[in-house]
Amino acid sequence: MNEQELLDAVGRLPKSLEPPRDLWPGISTRINARLWRRWYWVPLAAAAALALVLIGRSIKPTAWDVTALAGRPLIGTKRLSASGRLRVGDWLQTDDSSRALVAVGRIGQVEVQPDTRVQLVVARANEHRLALARGTIAAKVDAVPRLFFVDTPAGTAIDLGCAYTLATDSLGKGLLHVTGGEVEFQTRQRSARVPLGALVQIRPPLGPGTPYVEDAPAPFVRALIAFDFEKGRARAMRTTLALARPQDALSLWHLLQRVAPPLRGVVYDRLAALVPPPPGVTRGGAIALHSRDLEGYWTKIHSIHFRRMVLRGVREINPRTGLAR
Amino acid sequence: MPDDLVARAQAGDQTAFRELYRQHAGRVYALCLRLTGEPRDAEERTQDVFVRLWDKLRSFRGESAFSSWLHRLAVNVVLNERRTTGRRERRVMPAEDPDNVVGAQHAAPLPSSTQGLSIDLERAIAELPDGAREVFVLYDIEGYGHGEIAQLVGIAEGTSKAQLFRARRLLREKLER
Incomplete structure (x- = not known):
């Protein structure tokens, strides 16, 4: 057979061949299944769209409302006359005669004091973050822990459900004063737990010093600052231990984790003498910084401290036991 | 009227679509059979082509003859399927079995x-x-x-x-x- 004969034969091939069986039932079934799936998805798609809207609403605002409390604060380069919006990346700046109130999404508010410069860094439902370059802010947050963060040159204040005042200069030297709940202040090197009625000095690069209670004697506070940020740490530690009262147990709890390992026993013994450890906490475990022992001790110290602060002016609380006198 | 049939099928009329199937199934099946070389594959591909046609029918604008458009669609379905499954082995059907003679x-x-x-x-x-x-x-x-x-x-x-x-x-x- 030559090529032409082949092509002639090809030309005679039928263009149409009937399938050996009726294929329509299979086609019809698949088409109807697709139709059903299409309608099935309508309510689901509507529900998904509604969920997206709701999520979108919960995530928003991506900008926070700002109200001028005094003077005319700046947002970026614009003067704020009464109210405005602080968007992610925007800087809010007050001068010596202006103040502003910033709504922290839907979870709280921050009062920006005079001579302060803050930036909105993140405005999401699961993360609200400001950067405090300098100045003072007073924050009140009503939310689950770890939703609101304030970055400073010396570290980050992490809200654990609280109210606090945070001040810093442009170099990062500042003070955190907690007036409700608890705040964690941390850097990569260390962290500090600061409950209501307590303060902590903050300085870069170390970050938080050792927290102390509001009514801590000045010499005790000076000794702590010397221990945390100055030379002569060993002497400062001895002074701290000598001046510590049962009310200062939260300071010694932090100190235990910050002294050199050979000195932990001394700190622990002083702490145990001021506030006896709860059952289950061992000296060896605490000195080895086992989290179970440290957390157990912290729970007791925090509980006594909390009762003392909450019942302040109402009932006198034994700072060793937490019981009313 | 074929155009009327296409328009009705485009509007979701399954009776019209079934008529389109009846008119074009032989041509599509022949193409599928020759491209695949196997009757069972050809049946599956023919069904795939008409299911695909149901999905794509609304995009037919009448810029070419419907049969040409469907033919092109069928070629794409068969070739895409082969690309997907990657079946490149040669199929050899025993000549002595008359049922397997395409x-x-x-x-x-x-x-x-x-x-x-x-x-x-x-x-x-x-x-x-x-x-x-x-x-x-x-x-x-x-x-x-x-x-x-x-x-x-x-x-x-x-x-x-x-x-x-x-x-x-x-x-x-x-x-x-």
């Missing part, structure tokens, strides 16, 4: 002098290697050019020509035995 049962009645040759040719086409068979069916039976085939199959134009040459040579050898 076209033996399904070919339209032909004049007696040519019927035998057509059946042999269908069987020989089915026995071609996949690549050669696709090019031969598309070029010599369906009338596509090498440029189009190259695009459809995803090969170079030169490869298409070489496959056609190879297919014709193999077919001549088979038919001369």
Whole structure:
């Protein structure tokens, strides 16, 4: 057979061949299944769209409302006359005669004091973050822990459900004063737990010093600052231990984790003498910084401290036991 | 009226769509059978083509004949399926089993002098290697050019020509035995 004969034969091939069986039932079934799936998805798609809207609403605002409390604060380069919006990346700046109130999404508010410069860094439902370059802010947050963060040159204040005042200069030297709940202040090197009625000095690069209670004697506070940020740490530690009262147990709890390992026993013994450890906490475990022992001790110290602060002016609380006198 | 049928099917009328199937199933099946070389695959692909047609029908704007548009759709469905499954092995059907002879049962009645040759040719086409068979069916039976085939199959134009040459040579050898 030559090529032409082949092509002639090809030309005679039928263009149409009937399938050996009726294929329509299979086609019809698949088409109807697709139709059903299409309608099935309508309510689901509507529900998904509604969920997206709701999520979108919960995530928003991506900008926070700002109200001028005094003077005319700046947002970026614009003067704020009464109210405005602080968007992610925007800087809010007050001068010596202006103040502003910033709504922290839907979870709280921050009062920006005079001579302060803050930036909105993140405005999401699961993360609200400001950067405090300098100045003072007073924050009140009503939310689950770890939703609101304030970055400073010396570290980050992490809200654990609280109210606090945070001040810093442009170099990062500042003070955190907690007036409700608890705040964690941390850097990569260390962290500090600061409950209501307590303060902590903050300085870069170390970050938080050792927290102390509001009514801590000045010499005790000076000794702590010397221990945390100055030379002569060993002497400062001895002074701290000598001046510590049962009310200062939260300071010694932090100190235990910050002294050199050979000195932990001394700190622990002083702490145990001021506030006896709860059952289950061992000296060896605490000195080895086992989290179970440290957390157990912290729970007791925090509980006594909390009762003392909450019942302040109402009932006198034994700072060793937490019981009313 | 075919145009009316298409319009009704586009509007979701399944009765009209079934009529479109009835009118075009033979042409689509023939194409699928020759491209795949296997009756069972051809049935599946034919169903795939009409399901795909149902999905795509609204995009038909009447810029070409409906049958041409459907033909192109069918070629794409078959070639895409083969690309997806990657089945490139040569299918060889035993000649002694008459049920497996492509076209033996399904070919339209032909004049007696040519019927035998057509059946042999269908069987020989089915026995071609996949690549050669696709090019031969598309070029010599369906009338596509090498440029189009190259695009459809995803090969170079030169490869298409070489496959056609190879297919014709193999077919001549088979038919001369």
